[in-house]
Structures are given as C-alpha cells and as structure tokens.
Amino acid sequence: MRKLNKKKIAVKALIILGVLIVAAIASFFAFRNMALQKAVEKASNKMSRDYNSAFTIKSAKFKGLSGIEMKGITIVPKNADTLLQVQEITTSINLSRMLTGDVQLGTLEMKTGYIQLVKNNAGWNFRSFLHAKKEDKEEASDSGDGYADRAYRLLTKVLNLVPTDMQVQDIALSVNDMGRRLNVNLQQLKLADEQLESTIKVTEDTISQTWKVKGMADPRGRIADLKFFNTDTSRIAVPYISNRFGIKSGFDAIHVNVKGIEMEGGELHVDGYASIENFMVNNKRIALKDVVIDNARFDYHLLFGDDFIALDSTSTVQLNKIKFNPYAKYSVAGDTIYELKAHIPKMPAQDFITSLPNGLFTNFEGMEAEGNFSYNLNFLFNKNKPNKLVFDSSIKRDGLKITKYGEANLAKLNGAFTYRAIDNGRAQRPVIVGSANPYYTPLDQISPFLRKAVLTSEDPSFFSHRGFITEAFRQSIIKNIKTKKFSRGGSTISMQLVKNVFLNRSKTLSRKLEEILLVYILENNRIASKERMLEVYFNIIEWGPDVYGIGEASSYYFDKAPSQLTLDECVYLASIIPSPKSFMYRFGEDGNLKSYAVRHNKYVRDIMLRRGLITPEDTIAQSGKITVTGRGRGRLRLNERSIFVADSVQIDDFFKNLSKQAF
Structure with a gap:
C-alpha cells in the first residue's frame, strides 16, 4: 500500500513537472517577441544615449525555435550621413548558451545593404563610436583580470559571433574621405561545413578588381586556414592608402593560418602563421623606387600572461632565404619594460645579399660574397629607468669576404674620383677628389x-x-x-x-x-x-x-x-x-x-x-x-x-x- 502511494506521488510529480515545462515553453513562445522588442528598444536607447545615433529596426521577430528575423536595420549618427543600412538579417542563436549569458550565433543570412564611411569638414560620420565610454574604461580597469583573461574573453566573444553557417549577399562598404572614394562590394560569402568562400568587387578611381577569399574556417574549433588572392593573374592593389597616405602597395596572395587559441596554465597561447607572395610597396619615406619582396612568412607564437604580452622566441620570420627568430615582450610586472631580441643563425653571406628586397638595397645589386655570418640584437627599455636602456648589436663573421662590389664600389675611395653632391634631388657641380x-x-x-x-x-x-x-x-x-x-x-x-x-x-x-x-x-x-x-x-x-x-x-x-x-x-x-x-x-x-x-x-x-x-x-x-x-x-x-x-x-x-x- 505504502509502495503504491509512492508511485502515485511520483506520477503526479511528473505530471506537474510536465505541465510546468509546457507552461514555460508556452510562456516563452507567447512572450519572446515582446522580449525581443524590449531588447531592440534597449539597444536603440543605448545607441542614442552613448553614441548620439538613431538605431532602428522596422521589424524583428522570432522565426522557428531559435531563429530571429530582422528587416530594415539602420544606424544614422546625428547630423551625419547614414552609417549602416541592411535590408534583411536572419540568424539563429544557441539557446542553451544564451541562458548562461553567452551569445553564440549558429547561422546567419544577410542580404542587400551597405556600410558608409563619410568624412567632411565636421569629421567622420562614425566619430562618436571611436571613444570608449568612461564607465566602460572603469569597468575594464577594475576587472582585476590580467592580459590573458581579457584577451581570451574578447576572442571568445568575437568568435562566438561568427556563425558556423553563413550566407551574405550584396553588402557594400563605401568610403568617401573628403572626395577620395572607395567601394568594396561583398558580392557573396558562404561558410558551410567549415569551408569559406567569398567574392569581393573593389573599385577606386581607375582600379577595378575582383578578390577571392577561400579556405577552412572553424570558429568553434578556433582554427582557420584562408588564402586571399585576385581572380586574375595581376597583383592585388591595396586600395585607399595610396590616395590617403601616398603609399602604393600590393601583393599576389596572402595566406593566413590560425593553428589554435588555447588557455593553458593561466597563459593564453595563439599560434599560426601568415605568408605573402610578391609584396610591393612604394613610398617616398621608404625608397625612391618600388620595393618588392618575393616571399615572406611569419610563424608566430603569441603569449598573454597576467602582466605581459610576448612574441615567443620560437617564432620565425623568413624573408626569401633570410630566416631569423624574433622575440618581443611588453611587461608591467613592477616596471613597464619593452624588450626586443633578434637572432639570425649562421647563414651564407651570398644568400643574405640575394634575399634583400629588390629596390630597397640598390647599391648591393650585383654584389657577391663568400663565407658565413650570424647576428644578434638585444634591446631592453625600462620606462621608469630610461637611462638604463640596453642596446647591443653584434655580428659574428666566419670567413666573410666581399669578392665583387655592386653599384657602390667602395674601393674607389683609394684613388681619384669625381664627386657630385645631391641636393634636393639634383646633382651639384662635379668636384674632383684628387690632385687635378x-x-x-x-x-x-x-x-x-x-x-x-x-x-x-x-x-x-x-x-x-x-x-x-x-x-x-x-x-x-x-x-x-x-x-x-x-x-x-x-x-x-x-x-x-x-x-x-x-x-x-x-x-x-x-x-x-x-x-x-x-x-x-x-x-x-x-x-x-x-x-x-x-x-x-x-x-x-x-x-x-x-x-x-x-x-x-x-x-x-x-x-x-x-x-x-x-x-x-x-x-x-x-x-x-x-x-x-x-x-x-x-x-x-x-x-x-x-x-x-x-x-x-x-x-x-x-x-x-x-x-x-x-x-x-x-x-x-x-x-x-x-x-x-x-x-x-x-x-x-x-x-x-x-x-x-x-x-x-x-x-x-x-x-x-x-x-x-x-x-
């Protein structure tokens, strides 16, 4: 009899729990659109209060169990040109993650829209978004977290906002910087089954190019392997900076790899590599002609601790045949210290000469050498003790000898020659260095x-x-x-x-x-x-x-x-x-x-x-x-x-x- 009563009680409890669950689900579906509208209203008020901008969404509603559909999204800063307008966004959110306060996007579809960056005499139309609010700064400084925790938290939030399945169509970025115009149209972007592919149309003045981004991207696994290249065989011309800063640059392809982002022993480790092919840069502060690097690669191992940020010495930089190990560290443990080290292991001198970027060392073109050398640089600066600065640069030679000079024939110093000073780019009158x-x-x-x-x-x-x-x-x-x-x-x-x-x-x-x-x-x-x-x-x-x-x-x-x-x-x-x-x-x-x-x-x-x-x-x-x-x-x-x-x-x-x- 007693066992029967317990069984009845258990059945009643299950029925009550089921009713509560059904009621909760019903309540959720009944009120979730109202909650969504409240969230939109809250976001709009914050945008107006903190960034002096009008944020509007014509319609926002839940679609299915976890999907959200929004139409007519705009951001218009006060007394400035429209900053953003998107016709339609459909996304899904991981509900279990959302209940813990961690927003993680599952899917994303975005159609037809633009981001418009405009600068006039009053400044950029996004200037109100550039400065962090006082309370945000105080919250960051009072959090007590070290660099590792803050970086990990930021990277996690960013990666969670990258959906695992994504389709974007016809989203344009236009820049009007006091009449300097650039248009970048993301014609399509697709991410599915960890494979990403996109097509980007770029126009500026007389330049018109179509770029491609293709490769593997897994935001949840925190790994990626992407290649950025032009659809034809021409070099990609980097837009905007030429007109804005007088720096012409371009490249054939960029390869970016992220091997992992891991928190281990209180330290954040970020590993991967980046490489670039046929990189060119031209600027009057760099050289008088195009500087070209055929191949360059950077294998990086970044470390974030409580009180330091470092590029580990296991990182390598390769410039054609030149390969060296850099080390850099910024530390605030006690004093603020900047540290930089570089080590070029023993290498043939001729490999070094032939690996120098074309256009950067014109006087070395044609030079030949024999033997080997290695190099070490050690730099340390304590902000609180500047006079204790450490600077040590040393080369170790092993049979190093110049066998043929390039354009700069240093041996001419031993005889008579004609010297012409260059002043404001013009050769001055000839001066004979000799008894004549x-x-x-x-x-x-x-x-x-x-x-x-x-x-x-x-x-x-x-x-x-x-x-x-x-x-x-x-x-x-x-x-x-x-x-x-x-x-x-x-x-x-x-x-x-x-x-x-x-x-x-x-x-x-x-x-x-x-x-x-x-x-x-x-x-x-x-x-x-x-x-x-x-x-x-x-x-x-x-x-x-x-x-x-x-x-x-x-x-x-x-x-x-x-x-x-x-x-x-x-x-x-x-x-x-x-x-x-x-x-x-x-x-x-x-x-x-x-x-x-x-x-x-x-x-x-x-x-x-x-x-x-x-x-x-x-x-x-x-x-x-x-x-x-x-x-x-x-x-x-x-x-x-x-x-x-x-x-x-x-x-x-x-x-x-x-x-x-x-x-």
Whole structure:
C-alpha cells in the first residue's frame, strides 16, 4: 500500500513537472517577441544615449525555435550621413548558451545593404563610436583580470559571433574621405561545413578588381586556414592608402593560418602563421623606387600572461632565404619594460645579399660574397629607468669576404674620383677628389687643429671604432624616446662619408639601411685606411653654400690655405658642419660671431684641452672670435640687408639647441 502511494506521488510529480515545462515553453513562445522588442528598444536607447545615433529596426521577430528575423536595420549618427543600412538579417542563436549569458550565433543570412564611411569638414560620420565610454574604461580597469583573461574573453566573444553557417549577399562598404572614394562590394560569402568562400568587387578611381577569399574556417574549433588572392593573374592593389597616405602597395596572395587559441596554465597561447607572395610597396619615406619582396612568412607564437604580452622566441620570420627568430615582450610586472631580441643563425653571406628586397638595397645589386655570418640584437627599455636602456648589436663573421662590389664600389675611395653632391634631388657641380683639383688638400696639409676640432665635434673615437659607436646609438635612442621624436642621430664620420660618396640625401629607410650595411663592409673589410677615409671626408663635405672640401672652405671664409688656419678658425669651421648653408646666421649685424656661437666654440676648445688634444699655449691669443675675410663675407653683408633677418631669431634657437646636443 505504502509502495503504491509512492508511485502515485511520483506520477503526479511528473505530471506537474510536465505541465510546468509546457507552461514555460508556452510562456516563452507567447512572450519572446515582446522580449525581443524590449531588447531592440534597449539597444536603440543605448545607441542614442552613448553614441548620439538613431538605431532602428522596422521589424524583428522570432522565426522557428531559435531563429530571429530582422528587416530594415539602420544606424544614422546625428547630423551625419547614414552609417549602416541592411535590408534583411536572419540568424539563429544557441539557446542553451544564451541562458548562461553567452551569445553564440549558429547561422546567419544577410542580404542587400551597405556600410558608409563619410568624412567632411565636421569629421567622420562614425566619430562618436571611436571613444570608449568612461564607465566602460572603469569597468575594464577594475576587472582585476590580467592580459590573458581579457584577451581570451574578447576572442571568445568575437568568435562566438561568427556563425558556423553563413550566407551574405550584396553588402557594400563605401568610403568617401573628403572626395577620395572607395567601394568594396561583398558580392557573396558562404561558410558551410567549415569551408569559406567569398567574392569581393573593389573599385577606386581607375582600379577595378575582383578578390577571392577561400579556405577552412572553424570558429568553434578556433582554427582557420584562408588564402586571399585576385581572380586574375595581376597583383592585388591595396586600395585607399595610396590616395590617403601616398603609399602604393600590393601583393599576389596572402595566406593566413590560425593553428589554435588555447588557455593553458593561466597563459593564453595563439599560434599560426601568415605568408605573402610578391609584396610591393612604394613610398617616398621608404625608397625612391618600388620595393618588392618575393616571399615572406611569419610563424608566430603569441603569449598573454597576467602582466605581459610576448612574441615567443620560437617564432620565425623568413624573408626569401633570410630566416631569423624574433622575440618581443611588453611587461608591467613592477616596471613597464619593452624588450626586443633578434637572432639570425649562421647563414651564407651570398644568400643574405640575394634575399634583400629588390629596390630597397640598390647599391648591393650585383654584389657577391663568400663565407658565413650570424647576428644578434638585444634591446631592453625600462620606462621608469630610461637611462638604463640596453642596446647591443653584434655580428659574428666566419670567413666573410666581399669578392665583387655592386653599384657602390667602395674601393674607389683609394684613388681619384669625381664627386657630385645631391641636393634636393639634383646633382651639384662635379668636384674632383684628387690632385687635378687645385683645392684638393692631403691630410698632412690640413691644420692639426682642424682635424682635432672636427673629430671632437663629430666623432671622437673615429680611429678606434669600426664604423659604429654602440654607446652613441644607445644615447640617441634614449634621447629620441624622451623627446618622442627623432631629435638626435648617432652618425659617425664613416657613416657621413658613405652617405655623401655613395648614397643620395633622401631621408628614406632604404638610404639609412644601405648606409649601415655599406659602413660595416667598408670598416670591417679594411677597404680603405682610416687616414684615407678622413682625407676624403675633409675634401668632399659641404662647408657652405656651394662650398665643397676644406680647400674651398678655407679660401671662402679666410682667404688662406687649410694649413694656415688658426685654432679659433678651425673650431668655427668644425661648428658649422651640421648646417653649413646657414653659417651666416651665427653672425650679428656687426659681422662678429653671436655670443652663443662664441660660447659654443669655447666649449669645444675646453674639451680639446681636457683631452690633451691641444695645450694651454695653443690657446694664447685665441678669444673665440673670428673675422670672415674671404668671399663668404659678401654673404654676411647680404644677410645684414635681407628682409628675412627677423627670422634669424628662430635660426638662433636652432643653433643654440644644436650646440646643447652636440656633446
């Protein structure tokens, strides 16, 4: 009897539970559209309140068990052009995930719409979306999560919003940046059974291309393998940045692979690789011609911890035949520290030369070498202790020897040659570096005071270094970081010589990289002696407007030979090397040096005294003042009458700052 009662109770309980479930399901279906409308209203209010934009949906309703259908979706920022308009979106949501507060899309269909980015005198029409709200920033900073947790949470949310099945048709992106127009039309995109394929039509000015994206994408497994290429055999031209920033670039194909995104031991690991074929870039800041990389690949292993973000040293970068291991780390454990390391393992020198990007190292084209080398870079910067910066760059040679020079024949320094300075892209008059030039001055006929003054000002350790001064580079980096601009270089006389004789004066990345490599070859293969390098340097550098070489300079300023220069005259000549065309602004209306220039020259003399380069007897009758007696005096008179004399105040400030940075 007792067992029978228990059975009846159990049956009644099951009936009641079933009724409740049915009632819950009925209630859900009865009120879910109302809840959806409330959600839309809430989103619309937030858009209006936080982003000053009108968000509207003409109709939104549930379709089937978990599907949602929306039509007429628009976002219009106040007093700006429509930002988004989509005709129809149908999607499904994982209900079990939604109950836990985790939105995960299952399917997505999107038809006919556009995103419109417009910039006018008032700014971009999406400007109100660019800045995070104060409460969002406070929530992020107060969460207590480390970089790993935050990155993992963000990646999870993004990937959950990528449906496993997707079809998109005729969605356009148009950009109008003050008349610069770009149209990108996503004609179709399909993701099914982890296979993605899309067709994209791109038009800009006279450019019209059709791009393809094809490959595997599994947002739930957090893996992907996609290739991006053109439908014909031409190179993809990257749009917009050419018109906007003057950077022309393109490529044949890009391959992106994500092997995994995993949380392990409190660290987030992101692994994969990316490669690019026939990449081209053209910009006046990079090089004077197209720079082309045939093949490049980056195998990455990213790590996110509680207090650091790092690119692990197991990552590799391959540039044609050049392969190296980079390491980078940003850490806030205690101090804020930036760390960078790079290691090129032992490789043939000829492979390195032939792997250099075409157009970036034109002076190396045709160069041949034998032997091997390896390279290491170690950089560490502590934001709270900037003066403790670590910078170490070293090359290990193994039978390295240049057997054939390229366009830059460094050996010509040992004989007579014709030098033509390049100024504003134009070749100047030819200057013969040799005895055929009446102004040419051998090193032993240049005043010892001038040699010592120039070395003191420009490169005190010239005779002991191999082209570079690591400490000078280190101090330059510290100075540039502190001032947040490139305010100090680290050029040695060797670098200035190579720049003048073999390179143009363009301020490009190409020129600077070529300068570094050519200086290394010149100094470490003993192609020319230090004495010969210094002699050529004195006879080619600019000492004034259209004044080249110390022979011309000595005559131009003082109407005498370089061997007859006084100590004060030598110190003055050394002081104008950084900006020789503006030498006249160092003088006042009376034709004498201004007080700051006199102080600067005395400072240099005092350094020379302390270093034992001159004796106290050498300074007798040397007051730091000079008188220009040569042809340059006419330039001083012209400057006194010039209507631009008022601007000399700014030039004075320039020279004062230059004298402060000189040592």
